[in-house]
Amino acid sequence: MAKTTLTTSGGAPVPSNNTSETAGPRGPVLMQDYQLLEKLAHQNRERIPERTVHAKGWGLQGKFTVTKDITKYTCAKLFSKVGNSCEVLSRWSTVAGEQGAADAERDVRGFSLKFYTEDGNWDMVGNNTPVFFVRDAYKFPDFIHTQKRHPKTNLRSPEAMFDFWAAQPECVHQVTILMSDRGIPVNPAHMNGYGSHTYSMWNAQGERVWVKFHFKTQQGHKHYTNAEAETLIGKTRESYQEDLVNMIETGNHPKWTFYIQVMPEKDAETAGFNPFDLTKVWPHGDYPLIEVGELEMNQVPENYWSHVENAAYSPSNKVPGIGYSPDKMLQARVFSYADAHRYRLGTHYEALPANAPKSDVHHYHKDGSMRFFPPQTGHVDAYYEPNQYAEAAVADPSVAEPPLAISGDADRYVQEDADADYVQPRALYAEVMDQGERDRLHHNMAAAMGPCSESVTERWLAVLKRVHPDYEAGVRRALKEAGDVNAVPVTDETPQHANEPAK
Ligand code: HEM
DSSP states (O other), X not given: XXXXXXXXXXXXXXXXXXXXXXXXXXXXXXXXXXXXXHHHHHHHTSOOOOOSSSOSEEEEEEEEEEOSOOTTTOOOGGGSSTTOEEEEEEEEEESSSOXXXXXXXXXXXXXXXXXXXXXXXXXXXXXXXXXXXXXXXXXXXXXXXXXXXXXXXXXXXXXXXXXXXXXXXXXXXXXXXXXXXXXXXXXXXXXXXXXXXXXXXXXXXXXXXXXXXXXXXXXXXXXXXXXXXHHHHHHOSOHHHHHXXXXXXXXXXXXXXXXXXXXXXXXXXXXXXXXXXXXXXXXXXXXXXXXXXXXXEEEOOSOHIIIIIXXXXXXXXXXXXXXXXXXXXXXXXXHHHHHHHHHHTOTTGGGSTTTSXXXXXXXXXXXXXXXXXXXXXXXXXXXSSSOSOTTSOOOOGGGOXXXXXXXXXOOOOOOSOTTHHHHHHHHIIIIISOXXXXXXXXXXXXXXXXXXXXXXXXXXXXXXXXXXXXXHXXXXXXXXXXXXXXXXXXXXXXXXXXXXXXX
């Protein structure tokens, strides 16, 4: 077979890719060796800013198939027929670590899915936990600062983490999950994914319901203890990427079952809890899981950079039939992600292969970085709208979301009943976890807060005491056993949360 000729990026054949052009065998390099200059210049531009959060990630391509009829809840075309399917791009991530961080670190995992539907891209940008640390976007940047490096020492700071958490008792639910057995999944195939927020769906009759998204692993839950993770990281920092590539190359495709929880629109007014509070789960007894479909990831993207690093997920990517809710954190995320992508990737980031919808795209956005595609308005003279051209793109009022009734005075509302923040963590601690899990939780938390000052330690222990006196006593006891992490194995039966079945 004839060899492929190396060319310049302008397409001209290149005479050498190894030897610089010099004036004589020992003379200086000539400036006209433009290929050398371009090669060095390209290398200088091989990095872009890493994601401010969720910088370390692993991605696969795959497919989603609808297995059950949910047309009574949504008119989204993807769900219009059992058997419908679409391509999916996943990206799982840790939150706090930088791009070079070890995979098996204790952290919440991001769980992002891009569904390339016939109606455009639907992004499910969730986590492996059903709740989050805070419920107001004002607190998100400060929370993330506590997870990142201290400005002076350039080290991660348990003092900052627990100082912040002690001042925000709403965090204790998520911190309990983070410090539990589920804090270090063996790899993304062995963890669940949750939309976490309350979203909405509307059907062909324009009726809205509130929904939660759940992706349950079919591989079973598997997690490392602190001790196992430390040993593993000593051997490899890339255990997730290795596991995922090995799984796909050996034909072992990870799968998840997709379920929704559904709440009738009116129930939100009478529910005994705020269904739009991201720090709470919905009881499965009242809002059971409804099966929707199956996700199977079956391919390692050919180029990590172009499909995983360039992936731009955003809760603002939704399709008709799927909507938001009044959750204030979700509202803030609708702005924040696309803003991050314009900064990190460039103005027309949606045109990159990882992000480009498989369906037709027609918009009137104009120039700017990465404007490499032809006009998409439907007519070359239609670079504004409204216009006189019949073929040019116009909006379709039939895809509008049903009107949302909103009443109330504009104000800054804080949670009135702080005690409510302790109810679900208490059930998780006292009713769902067995004694072995509670012991490991105590030790994991003590290991994480070991270097905290006495005042931060006492403030945090006071929060734990309000959850359950045994929780406080257990962590206090474990703090005395410095660095001694229990290594009892975790089973597939380990439940994640009150109200949730083990599998
Ligand atoms: C107001 C609260 C939040 C804000 C402002 C926020 C903001 C951000 C930003 C700016 C990024 C980086 C995006 C990029 O550069 O590509 C990001 C990544 C991410 N966030 Fe959030 N976030 C918030 C809460 C959450 C919550 C509650 C979840 C999960 C339920 C979540 C899940 C993720 C995931 C999975 C990623 C990584 C996406 C990827 O794989 O590329 N975030 N977030």
